[in-house]
Amino acid sequence: MVAAIKEFCLGLHSLATGLAVTLEQFFRRPVTVHYPWEVLELPARYRGHIVLVRDEQTGRLRCIACKMCERICPSDCIVVEGAKLPGESRKSVTEFKLDFTKCSLCGLCVEVCPVDALAFSKRYNLASTRKADYESMDLCELAKAGDAK
């Protein structure tokens, strides 16, 4: 009998402490980020899908189509084509296809690039009703549309 009363008191006490802890939260700042109106600031190193980088001086894409990224990619999701423009010694990129649906965002392509022609975007909230939007992303086209660094 004594044990039962003791246990009852103990249970009541633990319930009260638990409620007190919860009550404390009422007086704290809410942690919720109200997403579409309020956004988190992403860190500089955030890895979104890759984009091509423009040269600051010439304004052209830096990529020389050496295909290093294509070779190192673990998921085979990059296809690069390049051609030599007349009167130039180095190759320029003509086509850069990314299958983002196979990408694991490991960053090996960005690391291996010898001319720093790739960078991560900060597109963290992609969603679409069409699979094709991400299946064959043409980074050259995206760059033309202003989506490059």
Add this chain to the structure above:
Amino acid sequence: MSPGHPTDSSVSAAAPRETFVLNVGPQHPATHGVLRLKLTMDGEYVLHAEPVIGYAHRMHEKMGENRTYVQFLPNPSRIDYLSAMHYMHAYVCVVERALGIEVPPRAEYIRVITSELNRIASHLVWFGAFLLDLGAFTPLLYAFDDREKILDLLEAVTGSRLTYCYYRFGGLCNDVDEQFIEGTRAFVKHMRGRLGMYHKLVTENLILRKRLEGIGVISAELCRKYGATGPVLRGSGVPCDVRKLEPYSVYPEFEFDVPHFAEGDCMARYKVRMEEIAQSLRIIEQAIAKLPPGPVMAEKVPRVIKPPPGDYYFAVEAARGRFAIRLVSDGTEVPYRLKLRTPSFSNLALFGEAARGLLMQDALALLGSLDLVIPDVDR
């Protein structure tokens, strides 16, 4: 065993026994992912439990034989996504061991800091999910709130929230900045206070204690026979921790205890993990204080990774226990065989034996206390 259990001779002699098979999963809120349990029940008691696995088999071992050493780098963090850092650690270390690469001390210190942060994050997910199994929803919200703070720190350094591809053969892909150090210091302080709050809110709660104390006892001998490791083994009173027993990285330079409780019940495993969070905080604090300057990448890392032919083995203490990689190299760019020894696999293997004779809800408490990650079981 609880009184009135059907295997008591007094009961079994009476009414005719009828058993039935209860199928739990592969989609079931209590199984944490796609685990399936075939439970042979006698009323509310489990007579026989058989886990059916393979619903998240992702052929990591086959991929190891298909990709170069560098290309396998994204994989380890996806085997057990909750302790991604530890798995990366084991993988880069086994290749470093094969190649004989010395890693600069700063890189090893940062590896330890990030690993321990990851361990806390993993235990917090377990804390939330385990209590959710037991019927308490609120702790999950607190735990995820604290976990977000860790993720923010790690994301600033690695660029992703969950599947960090941060370690490289010979070091790290980039250095940490002052902001991370400050943030981690602040987090350690914050987390200490929160741990006290968790104990007040949860550990001292009578309902929780009634649900966990004396339930699902696993003996040290059973752990040995099944190869169970991590908090499961330590909850059975064996202070076995790879960080202490087979020290790797710079762990010998830190002071920390290996929490272990002899009871072997769910409460012991709960206490081990809560205590481990405190110990991880201790390690992080020391590592930050001692963090040496210098490079984070070894100088002599070959461009093409081709380990000499042979058989190499490396074990680390992941959040769920001993994770080991056996690498068989034939001297080419591609591993010949990559065996992944995952802790959840062995920990789940003993469930069948440990759950025998438990009440249904106690069996689920036991399952939760094993802290399983199903892709880690299935690989």
Add this chain to the structure above:
Amino acid sequence: MNELIEQLKSAYAVLVVPARADTQAAAVPAVVQPTDPERRGCHLEVTVTPAVVVDAAQVANRFGFAIDTITGIDWPEAGQMEVVYDFFHPQHRLHLVVRTRVPRDAPALPTIQDVFPGANWHERETHDFFGIKFIGHPDLTPLLLPEDADYHPLRKDFTNVSRSSN
């Protein structure tokens, strides 16, 4: 700890497959080799014939080892499959590896699940991936692969299974 290794060595040294009168096969002793843990990650490597794996596991059991893992390695050129048993010690810094090789065309060896019940799943998994039969194992149905799987994906000659995407 060195003492323990010495004891282990002598325990394994006596592990010999007895000569059989009917086939005139000679007695095969177990080969015990200490290895550098810093380089290889294990302390002792024991190579035995498939017939004595159960005895080898019993020695490990006697010394208080816990089962770490069991795995296979396919060596098509040698026409063999290797089965590797890993044991770790919960109290000491000691890692033991037991290796054995079985012919590739009829891979079979006794199960050790009576010594270590935990071996049950590891052996089932090895059977899944390599098709190695463990004689005396109660249930060799696929563990990680689908229930109806009849392929062994980690064999080196494995080619893709055809899937209809229905």
Add this chain to the structure above:
Amino acid sequence: MAEQQAKWLSCAEGGAGSEPGSLVRFARLEQLLDWGRANSLWPLTLGLACCAIEMMAAGAARFDLARFGAEVFRPSPRQADVMIVAGTVNWKMAGPIKTLYDQMLEPKWVIAFGNCAISGGPFVFPGQYAVVEGVDKLFPVDVHVPGCPPRPEALIEGILELEQKITGTRRWPRVKTA
């Protein structure tokens, strides 16, 4: 308005993710129901792999799916409106997951969350034997959320995209990203 009509037409033909067609229709009521459905999407608890943790994070306090009426994770497919496939589906799981889809009541929707659900993700390579290369091989998918794993915001965005698909309008502002 043309968009709305096209949507109704596809409804009448029994298009993916909408009710099977019926002869008699009540346009206003339909719209009202759509509005209700879009703002109380109850997801099925279906955590498969890594992405499931981000799904849990989206349901927790910081991102709080409850603001969109989508926090009521139902363990039973009979009570769920939307199946968030969060993680890798392999051929052993393909059967159960198809059964779950079939058990859900119309109208039902599917969000393929993460690269594995969209196309098998990083686990696809020639000669692979285990992974289903995209859940759209098993049942129609309404919204694709790429990433490995995607951030919780991306899941919210996926829910909003689905809302837009159901009602034809977007109630929430769009977030511009760099």
